[in-house]
Amino acid sequence: MGCQGSKLMPCCWDSQFKAAVLEAPDIENEENNEVDNVPAFREFTLEQLKNATSGFAVENIVSEHGEKAPNVVYRGKLENHRRIAVKRFNRMAWPDSRQFLEEARSVGQLRNNRLANLLGCCCEGDERLLVAEYMPNETLAKHLFHWETQPMKWAMRLRVVLYLAQALEYCTNKGRALYHDLNAYRVLFDEDGNPRLSTFGLMKNSRDGKSYSTNLAFTPPEYLRTGRVTPESVIYSFGTLLFDLLSGKHIPPSHALDLIRDRNLQMLTDSCLEGQFSDNDGTELVRLASRCLQYEPRERPNPKSLVAALTPLQKETEVPSHVLMGIPHSASFTPLSPVGQACSRGDLTAIHEILENLGYKDDEGVVNEVCVPLSSIFTFFFFSLTFNCNSSSLIATI
Structure with missing residues (x-):
């Protein structure tokens, strides 16, 4: 890391502190980012979430401060094998169960591929839990401040801030403009290496709790004065993230x-x-x-302006995020073919019917009405897999 940083042009440094809010053109990104493969919000039982997390096992904790955190996040897996993240609030964080459910249901209506979408919640006794999509590729803080194999590339840093701005724009348009404690730990990376904003931050850590848990040096000035978070406070926090990405440090x-x-x-x-x-x-x-960090909230840009400003800066847009990040990528799973489904069940009768319908004959040239030789079944099975699979992996079709 002994290289020198780029020498940025010191033009217009003073004017930026007095600049008016950007007037952004009407950029529509919601339709492109809507998702249709995420299940509807639902309520889980405590027993279901205990089973999913192996009894809230310590080894399944993924939150920053481990089990010492006031609200612990676990990874888990549902019975249908969907991976989830479960946030378990400190007891009595939300004494009013109705208020907790109303908030969770409201956030749970959001569906966008710039978010780690909220899948459900649990409200039993004193227990208050949120369930969201699990993001397997760590946090922005990990990749930016504690990287191991390679530092994050400039093109990827630009992509992160654009996707984050798009997430904030979507939430604002849906009436959820407030985000609590936006920081590098709230930005997660999915299986494709794309950055997503955690929906956990769209709810407070408690009914009357603080909106900011980070060092006071990073909190918006108006929050220090009033104790209230506003949409403009979120933009201030976005500005601190921009400097994080530019410097590689939490300045x-x-x-x-x-x-x-x-x-x-x-x-x-x-x-x-x-x-x-x-x-x-x-x-x-x-x-x-610098505009995001203006002392006066009204002088900060809005999310739509951020998207408009960041879009032209994007680089290497044709390169997948997982390539820019240098992380392994799992091939997307495609639906099972009929023979694949039958084989997964071990259903020889169904396999026989499929082969018969396709006119498959045994070595003597006649359809075997009693059974199909096992070797023939596997021959056809693997032929079907090879024929149906995409170029990425044989297992994709299975």
């Missing part, structure tokens, strides 16, 4: 702005990004982050 906003005023941009830029972006692109991202 307090006040320090980042001081570096900009002093034109000490080398300290602000991740040295691992040397040669990956132009001065103009770096300047634009710094300018946008």
Whole structure:
């Protein structure tokens, strides 16, 4: 990591602090990002979630501070093999069960592929739990601050902030503009390496709890004054994330702005990004982050403006996210063919009927009405798999 950072152009640094809110064109991204393969929101029993998480086993904890966290997140698997993330709130965090259910159901109506969608909840006795899609490829904090094999590429960092802005725009359009404690741990990566915003942050950690659990140096100034989170507070937190992605470090906003005023941009830029972006692109991202961190909430851009500003900056858009991230990628599973379904059940009668309907004959040239030789079954089975599978993997058809 001994390389020098890009030298961003120090133009218009002072003007950005007084700039008006961007007027964004009407960009429609909701239709492209809607999902139809996520089940409807439902209520789970506590027993179902205990079974899914092996009794809330410690080894299934995936939340940042482990079992010491006030609200612990577990990974689990339902009976239908769908993987889930389960957030178990501290006891009495939501004493009013009706209020908890209303909030959860409201968030559970959201369905978008920029979100780790909320699948359900559980409200039994003092227990309050949320169930969301499980994202297997860690958090933004892991890939940005604690990477092991390779630092995140510039093109991927730009994709992260665009997808995040699109998630916020979608939530705003659906009447859920408030997001509590937006930070790098709230951004998760799915099986394709695409970033998604956790829906857990669309609900408070408790009915009367704090909206921000991070260091006070990163909280919006109006929250420190009033204790209330507003849509503009979310944009402030988005600005801190922009500086996280630019620097590769979790820099307090006040320090980042001081570096900009002093034109000490080398300290602000991740040295691992040397040669990956132009001065103009770096300047634009710094300018946008600075606008998000305006002291006056009304001077910050809205999510639609963020999407409009970030879209033209995107690089390597044809490269899949998992390639940019350098993470393994599982082939997408396709539906089982009829013979595949029969074989998965071990249903020889169904396999025989399929072969007979296809006019399959034995070695003597006649249809065997009694049984089909086992070797023939496997021959046909593997032929069917090979014929039906896509180019990615034989197992995809199974």
